[in-house]
Amino acid sequence: MPEPTTQQPRRCNVPGCGRPHYAKDYCQAHYRRLWRHGNPFIGIKIGDLTNGQRPIRRDCCEAGCNRPHIAQGLCMAHYQRARRARS
Ligand SMILES: [Zn+2]
Numbered sequence: 001m002p003e004p005t006t007q008q009p010r011r012c013n014v015p016g017c018g019r020p021h022y023a024k025d026y027c028q029a030h031y032r033r034l035w036r037h038g039n040p041f042i043g044i045k046i047g048d049l050t051n052g053q054r055p056i057r058r059d060c061c062e063a064g065c066n067r068p069h070i071a072q073g074l075c076m077a078h079y080q081r082a083r084r085a086r087s
């Protein structure tokens with residue numbers, strides 16, 4: 001493996017990734033994956049992890065509801081309802 005030059009910013013070590021280096025030879029997304037799963041190559045779509053920013057927008061998975069996703073696959077209203085039902 002060639003030494004990184006000072007001119008070029010370091011890049012993630014995962015082939016085809018090309019994101020800026022964050023830690024331990026990986027970009028932030030792959031580093032987190034390594035940290036969480038012990039393997040940066042584990043099969044999560046990299047597009048879902050936009051450099052530590054919020055994941056891409058999803059909608060509530062309750063049938064007929066298309067409010068924006070907040071947590072656990074649900075919109076705020078359905079999430080709060082589910083939490084109340086559980087406790
Ligand atoms: Zn990467």
Ligand SMILES: [Zn+2]
Pocket residue numbers: 060061062065066067074075076077078
């Ligand atoms: Zn909903």
